[in-house]
Amino acid sequence: MPASARQREVLLDALTARSGAAPLHVEQLHWRWYGPLDTRRFRDAWRAVSAQEPVLRAAFAEHAAGSAADGPCVVVHPEAAPDPVRHPYGSADWHSLLVGERLRPFDLHRPGPLRIALLDEQAGPTGPTRVILTFHHALLDGWSVRLLLRSFYRAYLAAGRTRGGERRPDVRDHLDWLARQDDTAPRAYWARAVPPPDSRTLPPATAATAAAARGDRPARTGHGRARIRLTPGEAVRLRAWAARHGAAESTALGAAWALLLHRGTGSGFRPAPVAFAVAASGRGITLRGASGLPAPLQGPLPLHVRVDPAAPVTRLLADLAGAALGASSYEWVSHGQIHAWSGRGGDSELTASLLAFDPPAGPPFHPGPPVAVEAELAEEGVQLGRPQAVDAYTALPISIRAHHDCEGGLVLTAVNDRTRVPDGEAEAALAQTALLLRELPADTDGITPAKEFLRLLAEAVGPATPTGPPATRATGLVELRPAAYPGAGTVLLIPPPGATADSYTAVADAHRGPQALATVAPPADAAACLRALRPALAAGEPLLLGGYSGAGQLAYEVARRIGAHGWRPPPVAVAASARGLARTLRTAAPQGPSG
Template identity: 45%
Template sequence: MPTDRSPAPTMTVVLDPGHHHRTQEPRPVLELRGRLDPALFLAALDRIAAGHPAPLTGRLRLHRHGPDHHSLELPSATGDPAPCPAGLLADLITSTPALPAAPGDTPGPPPDTASGGETAGSATRGPLPQTFAVTPLQHELLTDASRGPDHQVEQLLWRWHGPLDLTRFTTAWQAVSTCETVLRSAFVWDPHPRTVLFDHPGPDVVTHHTHGTFTDREHLRNTERSHGFDLRRPGPLRIALLDGPPPRTPGEEPSTDIVLTYHRALLDDWSARVLVREFYRAYLAGGTLPGGERRPDLRDYTRWLDRQDPGPARDFWRRTTPHAAPAPLPRATPGEHTGHHGAGHTSTRLSGTETTRLLHWAARHGATESSALHTVWAMLLYRASGPLRGPVPIGFGVSFSGRGGLLDDIERIPGPLANPLPLTVEVDPAAPVERLLRTLRDRVLDMAAYEWTPAGRIHEWLARPGTEPTEPTQPPEPTEPTELPELPETQLAFAHTPRRDDRLTAALAAHGVRVEHPVPAPARTATALSLVAHHDGQGSLVLSAVHDRERLADDRTRAVLAHTARLLRTLPRTAGPGTTVAEVIGSLDGTDLPRMHDRPAPASLLVPLRPAAPAGRAVICLVAAPGAPADWCRALLHAYDGPEAMFVLRTPADVPRGAAALAPVTGPGSRLVLGGFSGAGAIAYEIARRLAAAGRTPPLVVLGGADGDGVRELARALRQAAAD
């Protein structure tokens, strides 16, 4: 263990799993370097004790070696089915307190810190924020978000006409953040995700850009999306303003483009629009919102979700899902590549007249535009699956608003309630189109009764029909893999929006302000192709597609979108009572079919940063904290000047996979040190325990804060651990 006694301004922790001591019952030890905040320390112990089945009182020993040097001995993990989560404790001790000290408060000495080693007690409260379970849908969204900074990042775009008071604008959003708990939320991993609720919002969410800073709104939109979010910090939403050109005539009103970017793990399109409406109220009130914190909120929704009986939902999906798997899209030649990567975006629109005609045609059959879109999509997928033949099951995802549950005021709860669910329907080319329309209408209406059901749970029910779920609405248990469930290759969403408030529009107009209707910019998801339909400010139907450019070629995606719009335009004019599916899709003969390319090989979890270490030197592996931004280790690389080889371990989907990825650097005679910022400790410690169970020498785990001092102190602690 390191023995340097120089004072450290911020806390770093070196976690020894205990196997270095060569005792019969090794005890994990946390060496604490830096100023030990008593309230934070006691709150961390409380948090651990609250989730630990065995009492910890009397089993922890804290030793004081100096004002900025302590060590904490934990109970031995040998034979303990639920060992003390040492990694999570290290994360909590190195975390930033949620609340600053009150005026006049002075930090006292750490509790029970006699140099001979006293028993560490517990406290009733501390500065750590409240946490609560994530929903199963959040669990799936977070798993996909780990694939890239632009995954699950959505946007709303609109234009503000008239004068804009920037101070009032910013203050109004601060007021919304204070009242809405979801805007003060983030995530912690222990090593599985939990939602954490802070008492105060994060930094200002509004950024202002003068005219000419960006070429146009599209440039700003792409820049904002590429930044992603640090999911460990409060604030899943931010707003960027771009001034329009200066008015050229005295009567011309100024304009400002607004790009609202948010993360789907805490918000959805409906939520963002609810928050925009609350912002308008605050702006009109001079930057304030009456009423305090909103309830019910995401915490209440999570508790409501826990109370739902999964039995009827399980029976419904088993009863309505065909036994045969849905027909897949045709595959490209093995080894053939599109030559592109990232997400592709394309859109088209129906005119106002065409939209009205489609609406009336669907209404004559007792359906809506969304049912018409589902019908067209099912026919296109049938056509793409192969030559005309008999009935074939076709599957795709359908997004539900999640606002149909019997929970008071659920329509006003901001949160990630919109839920994509798998829909499978048998398409018969000899059947009338109107029958397929009614079948899909009825199926979606039936699914709406269970729109809270997570797609992963449905996948389990269909894959293992004889099993009965336990704790059905909860994410997988820690021992289970946390991979994404098998998803449909395509997904449809008809933008669900709350009712517009004409009173707010009139009140803004009284201040000389006119705001356009926000337009959604869909997120990149785990599916190969996502199609979102919405109405613009003039009532026209707009279709926007986002596709994985590695799996679908750009030209094929544009062709599919064009076919969709073409059928939506022509069906109301050409589909009579006896028109069959075969007759409709026959009109598309000779046009391009989509071809699905194989998924690219997943990137290696272990990424080399520096060349091999000299003989006898340790290897340092930096562990990415879940939810951290893509450039999380850049400052640490600049601060670390040791000769050791360095790697980065990308956030693994599960602990066994993370441990397996370290095989190249954990051979006989190797010395490994795991390092990272607060938040990486839980998964790093579990990986260390997994390596020990496999007979390898468990590495030391070194953690520190991510601020300026924390980076320097972490680099120093890594040097000391590597030299030990």
């Protein structure tokens, strides 16, 4: 079945990631298992769950020659199951194992979006044992894995025996449901609700972090992670304050983040728009049984609000609650679809940050193990520690996830792409967010203007540094000539070794086809070419790769990777001269819709 729009976006993130970067969209859940753990019984239980849950046997099909599919497709294999790997006491370091499991890439063409590692923390059969689940968001989200765990515990207690056949609805039913949705209403809604182009999407740098960034140390790459905690008392006060004004803690987090973004607009105490994404569960849909469906339903939705410093901060709270309520009506729509409907260019980002708020542990808010199951495990001498999540790296510059710990504290975790938000700026943004969450409940009467909290930030961390334009996604695409009409397609000319910026100027003059003609600034590798092609792949436009003779190997590698991720591999045209290449392009070009 064709993959969902959200799945296509996750695959595009993987396809266009920078060379050598850590895998994106890989999340982990880990906890301690106290008491005896029978490895064979553990494995049999997961096999039983896999027999009932098609998503654990799902994978993406590589594009087959002659296939009519224009993009990735999901297939469910008849047999597959996670194969837990148990590491005896002393054979592995806990932190190294956790990181190693996260950095080990998934082969999404093979069934099994979930892998399991066990680490004995002491010798002997009674544990404790660390359990690590590592899973990919292309087929599973965090809620799904907790649902699967409930089924696993029941299967473990039953020694690997389960009742009934495959789950329905399953991941295929969800894809079928999505394919049948009419997008007229969501298009109309998002035409009104899409963030304005001038929205501020990233927090500002403080004077201190800006000075540190100007130091002599080379810029770090990869992802950073920072954490801060509100005490149980502070969390209770925040929750009570939000509830008193008809909002949830997640909305209070959004209000704090919106205030922080406003500082980056440079507008002082004047109203200004800000925008960020929020994680939507995707389970408030009309598909029967969606709340208990293990599938990749969760995804980001863009929100925007106009922050008016002169208005009460509770007005900001109400505006955000209203925006979230409106967006929840169409939580099955993907962020990429909304971007496409907005008509923005491929390098223009609707949002650059993501907020996620995990519900409290345990039913009815969170699918933890039922009390009866925990009691049966306890009779066998088994106790379960509270699962802890390790957030996935995303393609966004920064994301913040909030959850309550076992003591009732509110933990905020920031994950940042260091190439766009350095560690110091991410840590400062997290600290300022926590400061606001601690201070917002001081607004006991609901009339304190938002500017008082902006002043509080200025007093605590100093002035914000001058800000640049709204965030953009650098595609690296160099347009040589626009398309003659929408949907005509794109020809990407691959730079050969030693190419200069004007290597393909003569080709642009000689080529008479209707396609957009573009190249990539040299020197370029496959990852750079794929990033440049992302907008065209997302739009499903006809593609053609071309170049002088020396670019052939790179062009074929780019085409191979596109096909390996499920898209139709574009044809490749190679010639020795500009005139010859123009003729070859005209012959090889796929036919898009006529103008």
